[in-house]
Amino acid sequence: MRWLALIWKSLMRSKRRTLLIVGSLVLSVFTVAVLQSLLTTLDTITNNPNSGSRIVVRHKAGLTQVLPRSYEAYLRQQPEVETVCAVQWFGGYYQDPRDFFANFASDETTLFQMFREEFGYNQLSEAQIKEFLRDGTGCIVGDSLAKKHGWKVGDTIPLTGTIFPINPRLTIRLIFKSPKLSDENGLHFHYKLLEEGFPAMKGRCGSFWVRVRRIEDIPRLVERVDRHFANSAYETLSETENAFNLSFVKMLGNIGAIIQGITLAVVVAILIVTGNTMATAIRERTTEIAVFRAMGFSSARVLVLLLVEGALLVGTGALLGVLLAHGAAGGVRASVGAVMPFFADFAILPPTVAQCMGGALAVGLLATFMPAYAATRKPITEGLKAVG
Amino acid sequence: MNSDRFDLGGGEPIITLRDVAKSYWREALEIPVLQGIDLEIPAGAYVALMGPSGSGKTTLLNLIAGIDRPTGGSLEVCGHELNGLDDDQLASWRNLHVGFIFQNYNLVPVLNAFENVELPLLLTGAGRGERRDRVEQALALVNLTDRMRNYPRQLSGGQEQRVAVARAIVTDPDLLVADEPTGALDAKNAEEVLALMERLNAELGKTIVMVTHDPKAAHHARHQIHLEKGVLDRTVEVNR
Numbered sequence: 117m118r119w120l121a122l123i124w125k126s127l128m129r130s131k132r133r134t135l136l137i138v139g140s141l142v143l144s145v146f147t148v149a150v151l152q153s154l155l156t157t158l159d160t161i162t163n164n165p166n167s168g169s170r171i172v173v174r175h176k177a178g179l180t181q182v183l184p185r186s187y188e189a190y191l192r193q194q195p196e197v198e199t200v201c202a203v204q205w206f207g208g209y210y211q212d213p214r215d216f217f218a219n220f221a222s223d224e225t226t227l228f229q230m231f232r233e234e235f236g237y238n239q240l241s242e243a244q245i246k247e248f249l250r251d252g253t254g255c256i257v258g259d260s261l262a263k264k265h266g267w268k269v270g271d272t273i274p275l276t277g278t279i280f281p282i283n284p285r286l287t288i289r290l291i292f293k294s295p296k297l298s299d300e301n302g303l304h305f306h307y308k309l310l311e312e313g314f315p316a317m318k319g320r321c322g323s324f325w326v327r328v329r330r331i332e333d334i335p336r337l338v339e340r341v342d343r344h345f346a347n348s349a350y351e352t353l354s355e356t357e358n359a360f361n362l363s364f365v366k367m368l369g370n371i372g373a374i375i376q377g378i379t380l381a382v383v384v385a386i387l388i389v390t391g392n393t394m395a396t397a398i399r400e401r402t403t404e405i406a407v408f409r410a411m412g413f414s415s416a417r418v419l420v421l422l423l424v425e426g427a428l429l430v431g432t433g434a435l436l437g438v439l440l441a442h443g444a445a446g447g448v449r450a451s452v453g454a455v456m457p458f459f460a461d462f463a464i465l466p467p468t469v470a471q472c473m474g475g476a477l478a479v480g481l482l483a484t485f486m487p488a489y490a491a492t493r494k495p496i497t498e499g500l501k502a503v504g
Numbered sequence: 505m506n507s508d509r510f511d512l513g514g515g516e517p518i519i520t521l522r523d524v525a526k527s528y529w530r531e532a533l534e535i536p537v538l539q540g541i542d543l544e545i546p547a548g549a550y551v552a553l554m555g556p557s558g559s560g561k562t563t564l565l566n567l568i569a570g571i572d573r574p575t576g577g578s579l580e581v582c583g584h585e586l587n588g589l590d591d592d593q594l595a596s597w598r599n600l601h602v603g604f605i606f607q608n609y610n611l612v613p614v615l616n617a618f619e620n621v622e623l624p625l626l627l628t629g630a631g632r633g634e635r636r637d638r639v640e641q642a643l644a645l646v647n648l649t650d651r652m653r654n655y656p657r658q659l660s661g662g663q664e665q666r667v668a669v670a671r672a673i674v675t676d677p678d679l680l681v682a683d684e685p686t687g688a689l690d691a692k693n694a695e696e697v698l699a700l701m702e703r704l705n706a707e708l709g710k711t712i713v714m715v716t717h718d719p720k721a722a723h724h725a726r727h728q729i730h731l732e733k734g735v736l737d738r739t740v741e742v743n744r
Contacts, residue, residue: 119626125614407610410571411624411671412599414592496571500606 123425130397134429137393141433141476142440144382149441149464149472151375157462158371160296168331169198170230171338172360174323176351179205182320183350190344191326196333201230202307202321208275208284210265217261219275219303221310224249227256230325234299235292244269248289252309255286258300259293260460267291273303282313298460301453325357383479386430391483394426398487405491406499415492422488423481430480434473438464441472518582518678518711519545519568525576526563537563538734541577547678550705550712552722555731561715562683564731568713569602569681570594582678599627603672603710605682605701609664611656611671617643618652621670628675642670646700662693669700673710680704682714686721698724 127134173191175181182204191200202223209215228237228245235256248254257267267273273286286305294300311318328334338354345352355363398405408418442464453460491499524541527534538560545551553561566572567579570586579586582601589597611620621642625635643652646666656664665685672680682701686694702724704710714725722728728740 122615122619122623122626125619129614403610404612407604407606407612408623409595410569410598410604412595412597412627414595416592417627497566500571500610 119421123421123428126401126421127425127429133393133397137389137429138433138436140389141386141430142437144386145434145437145472145476146440146444148379148382148475149438149468150444151378152468152471153441153445153462153464155372155375156465156468157458160458160461168356168358169328169334170357171326171328171334171354172323172357173326173341173352173354174360176342176353179322181350182317182322183324183352185319185321187345187350187352188321188324191324191341194337194340196328196330196337198327198329199226199229200327201226201325202323203325204307204310204317204322205279206275206277206305206310207279208277210273210275213276213278217301217303219305221307222304224304224306224308227304230327234294234296236294240290240292244290251287251289252306253285253287254289255303255305256290256292257288257303259291260297260300261303262288262291275303280310280314280317282310284309284313296461297449298453298458301460326354383475386476387479387483390426390430390480391486394422394429394484395487398422398491402491402494402499406494406496409492409496410500419485419488419492422491423484426480426484426488427477430476430483431473434476434480437476438469438472515546515548517544517580518547518549519543519713520580521568521577522579523577524564524567524574524579526560526567526572527575536734538567538574541736543729543736545711545713547711548705548709550702550724550726551714552725552728553713553715553731554717554719554722554728555737557717558733559731560734561731565681565683565713565715569604569679570598596627599624599675601678603675603677603680605665605668605672605680605685607684607687609656609661609668609688611664611667613656616653616655617648617659617667617670620656620667621652621674624671624675638674639670642674643667645673646670660693661689662696665689665693665697666700669697669704673704673708678711680710680712682712684716684718685714686716686718694718694721 173183173187175183185202188200188202191197200223204221206219206221208219210217228235228240232238248256255273257273262268267288269288269291271288273288274283275286276283284305286303292300307321326337328337334356338356341354342352405418409415413421445462445464448462449460453462521541521543524538524543525536526538527536529535541564553565555561563572567574567586568581570581570589574587582597584597584601586594586597611617612623615623618639621639622635625638630638640649640652643649646669648663648666648670651659651663651667654663656667659667665688680701685701686697689697698721701712701714705712705726712725714721716722723742726742728742730737730740
């Protein structure tokens with residue numbers, strides 16, 4: 117018999133109790149892992165390093181309002197600006213209204229310069245770019261979206277508009293691969309197609325995406341642009357792309373506080389459940405612990421045995437919980453990720469795994485330590501008198 | 505205070521108690537359990553501690569076994585002054601020198617007979633092969649070789665106590681302490697366990713100190729020490 121065998125046998129003394137506590141830990145850690153990963157995912161939306169050098173200029177009154185395309189000229193004149201791209205959310209669907217993905221009418225002439233990181237510009241075929249620019253009904257789609265629908269270059273994609281009363285038939289001219297899966301769930305087509313199909317949008321645009329030469333210039337530029345258009349018929353709201361994305365996340369409410377609140381509640385629940393279970397298990401073994409110590413096991417050695425037992429119990433539950441969350445994340449990517457692009461990146465990342473495992477072990481050790489320490493401090497003669 | 509030293513004669517003492525006292529405190533109230541115990545027990549003795557309930561016999565056994573500490577006096581057992589040992593040293597000392605036999609056997613229910621006997625050896629640093637040999641020898645001595653893979657719930661009371669005896673002797677201690685070792689057994693099993701202890705004393709030279717209130721059990725010892733209200737009352741040499 118080895119030490120680990122002794123610990124394992126002690127742990128399996130009451131199989132039902134062990135299974136129940138492990139089961140509750142699996143569910144708790146699963147919940148924490150998923151919620152923390154949700155926070156991480158939301159954080160990547162609002163802290164995208166590629167977005168650092170871009171700002172979004174839109175109507176101050178909201179996203180449903182449009183700006184004159186003439187603003188584009190002013191923006192281009194600013195010395196800090198590298199390029200400007202007019203982008204309009206189209207909101208169309210392909211075949212099934214429930215089958216949602218992000219699609220935009222975008223200024224094709226500056227699109228690649230604006231989103232070069234997202235499109236993996238250096239890897240793109242020059243011939244395909246030219247083909248897209250030449251074909252007024254051409255579009256580009258992300259690899260992930262294309263794979264989902266089985267699309268390939270040359271296929272015709274009929275989109276049904278939900279915001280604008282037009283149904284463009286688009287031809288895929290280019291499929292791009294992104295470093296991030298969430299960026300591969302979009303489609304862009306020529307802005308002119310929207311203007312031609314829906315003349316009310318001629319000379320108008322939902323937003324301008326602006327790439328700056330130096331990040332440090334952003335605050336000055338944002339302030340100047342909004343000041344310039346202040347008190348006009350079309351006042352602007354300029355903000356960094358991350359801040360723009362954050363406004364969508366904020367629509368979910370103070371989700372960070374909610375998630376941290378739930379996490380705290382789960383951690384306290386684990387502490388109470390584990391503490392109670394270990395206290396009961398240790399109390400039942402009061403005599404046995406006294407016998408161990410009478411035979412020559414030091415208090416410290418018995419304490420370590422009990423702590424390892426607690427850690428093994430909690431560690432098993434936490435590991436299974438994390439594995440379950442990892443499996444669930446794949447499901448979220450495949451299902452929710454298709455509807456909400458940023459969920460295409462949803463994953464239980466190593467820091468979250470470490471956080472869950474470390475947190476669970478710390479809580480488990482703390483919960484075990486209290487009754488274990490008390491048991492090993494109890495005089496041996498008292499322990500031997502206890503009814504086992 | 506009893507100033508007469510109780511000396512059982514024989515060879516070199518393995519247990520020497522000088523003016524040992526033990527009190528418990530209940531809030532501010534001191535409850536004396538043992539007072540002025542002077543006692544020498546020679547190596548190889550087989551002693552039964554007897555006395556009415558509350559006379560202090562189990563407390564005296566616990567002090568000798570190093571699982572309790574006196575409030576006064578000194579104890580030298582197996583060549584060590586126990587008052588001078590800290591808790592960890594005392595634990596190591598017990599592992600090396602003392603084997604315990606309890607009234608309720610106190611086997612670990614999730615370990616089989618072999619593993620229960622092996623437990624104290626985990627602390628000795630003995631290798632796996634050596635541990636196996638010593639456990640098998642101990643179980644052979646108590647005639648339970650064929651039951652070594654049985655769990656306590658699969659053994660009779662008498663068999664459980666024999667496993668406990670094997671566990672007590674597996675480290676080859678100098679001293680065996682037994683607290684009412686036959687208290688939970690029927691007459692037949694009690695007789696078997698007592699015969700076994702007698703063999704351990706006679707053939708292996710183990711010093712045995714046993715607490716019992718049963719005159720029949722005490723008759724197996726070579727000496728009986730009677731306690732009365734926390735003091736040594738008399739010793740009786742058993743004629744067999």
